[in-house]
Amino acid sequence: MATVNIKINGLPVEVEQGTKILAAAKKVGVNIPVLCEHSDLEPWAACGICIVKVEGSPKLVRACATEVVEGQNYITHDPEIQCVRRTVLELIISNHPLECLNCARNGVCELQQLAEDFCIREIPYESGVKELPKDESTKSLVFDPRKCINCGRCVQVCQQLQDVWALEFIGRGDNTLMTAAGGALISESPCIKCGQCSAHCPVGAIYEKDETQTFMQMIASDKHVAVQIAPAVRVAIGEMFDMAPGTITTGKIYSALRRLGVDAVFDTNFAADLTIMEEGTELVQRVTKGGILPQITSCCPAWTDYMEKYYPDMIPHFSTAKSPMMMQGAVTKTYYAEKKGLKNTDIASVAIMPCTAKKYEISRDDNMQASGVNDVDLVLTTRELGRLIKSAGIDFANLVDEKADSPIGAYAGAGTIFGVTGGVMEAAVRTAHKLITGEEIKDVNVSAVRGTDNVKVGEVVIGDAKLKVAVAHGMANVRTIMDEVRAAREAGLEPPYHFIEVMACKGGCIAGGGQPYGTNDEVRAQRTAGLYNDDEKSVVRCSHQNPEIIEIYKDYLGEPCSHKAHDLLHTKYQERPIYSK
């Protein structure tokens, strides 16, 4: 790669050709403020706060979108630049409601932080807040257009990263508005509730529907509150308590939940192992009995929603296995309830998820009531749990690790890697090997499906057979694989893959839309390492070896994919319109 020698405020620096001024400055420890730029997205120079000077030129250029040029010296900070940035900031704030105290982003807002950094104390411009109604049409997200600063991150995320196209700007100039497809409500748009818009929004214009008080009411009631936590939560929530991304805090979360007053602490990882037993068995049946291939994973509710809207022809390919969260909910209100002598209505079932789509999933159709009532009553995101822990005065970082409750709390390493792209595939391969060959897999680490490539394609040898697999993460990366499958089907050829794993969010659930703010590739890598570390530390690495899994089949479910397992743990899919209005 060719390099370029430039200077930042006189400091020489060598960077790769094509590097933007913003990144070059970071290399020498100079931070240029941004509001629209995000490392997940192509820069598009909307906000104007990152302007810098090129020595010898009278023009101000945008550091986010301008490539460095050999020999140039860039001035990133001087009184004039600071003054221009301050004006930009004041103008943005003059159109923004000053409601920080009751804002979802209070204390974690990028605009608030910049206002503090720039010592903004007065706004010399007349306030121009547009009085527009909130959109609370989905169960996952709230859009408050009054707070929108038109940075465009959500639009770029929805279109570039996710290829969903629920969001777009309408109008122009001062009348520009970010809305769901042509001024409809978000629930009427193609939105898949992945919440990546909320994770990327720099302010409080799009945020998860906060249900922390519903949780507190459950605790105060006489219900038996049973909580499960998803794999990705344990390597991220620590960030809200000044711990490094990727720090495994499983035992502290169990402990914090008990201090919050929860009656039973379970782990979605148990149900991830259960999913592998069901989905793995389904795969083996499809492969050995000539079923419809490829089989496609169905654990991600945003992907399921996307498939039902954009790829309904793939419904027969979808694994009928429910997501781990829904399986955990179903066995909590049946198997656990019976063991405990409780009625399904005595239990309040709560799930802590890295995901906003999970709030939608619990009532997506009546299959989510396998126990006769809602299998999961409430979903809180990682962010919401973090706030609950803070408000309860719990010193999270110094909690002593505790253990989950039996009989649906133990997990194998396979269950924990469900939270990262490639993890479901890897966990499935570990168990499929046993199911197909009768022998344990020699090397449990399936490196072919690990890593950050947008699409990972590989072959896994299982006995005499070769399993062709594909893994995609980030909704926009699904298209190539689905097109391949369609093309082969239309041409009457062998399917190109046996098994496909899809996760809607880039990196998998570790970077879900409900995770702590500030996710970027560096944070993704740390959280991912955390989950693989959790897997490696586990004594049991394969789902079928999890003693509580063995017990639930022996005591309650019978065989994987048995009639009872089907009733409780499997579901159906339906075509849904992309635009409901």
Add this chain to the structure above:
Amino acid sequence: MPTEEKIELPKDLLEFIAKWKDKQGNLIMILHKTQEHYGYIPRAAAIELAKLLDVPLAKVYGVITFYHFFKLKKPGKNIISVCMGTACYIKGAGDLMAECETLLGCGVNCTTDDEEFSLQGVRCVGCCGLAPLITVGGEVYGKLTPDALPAIIAKYRSK
């Protein structure tokens, strides 16, 4: 946005779409043709176009709302255009506009409740000698004072 029934696009529009489908810049051309037919872009038509062109509806609306030319609401039977060009403006186009708003009971770029009239301001019509002027449909009414407007509007009302 009002909910509308499913729409069947007219044959000539479908043919036009078929011709333009794979060409660059097709969306704007097709939106022009659609508005030519309906007088505006009905939501059901926008959804249909999105499907036919394999373009997200969000993008269709991004384009429609970016250009003032495209309309989202059905225009009135008669379109009153008040020329706001320099000559007309100096000679009192502002007063004409204000009087039209009062007489019609609707603001600029709006349509009366009975869908009889739409009111809009336009750039120079090209006959400054007649300033100030308005046009209704294809007719030009020049050298106007506000008190001439009631008679003109009455001429078009439920004709």
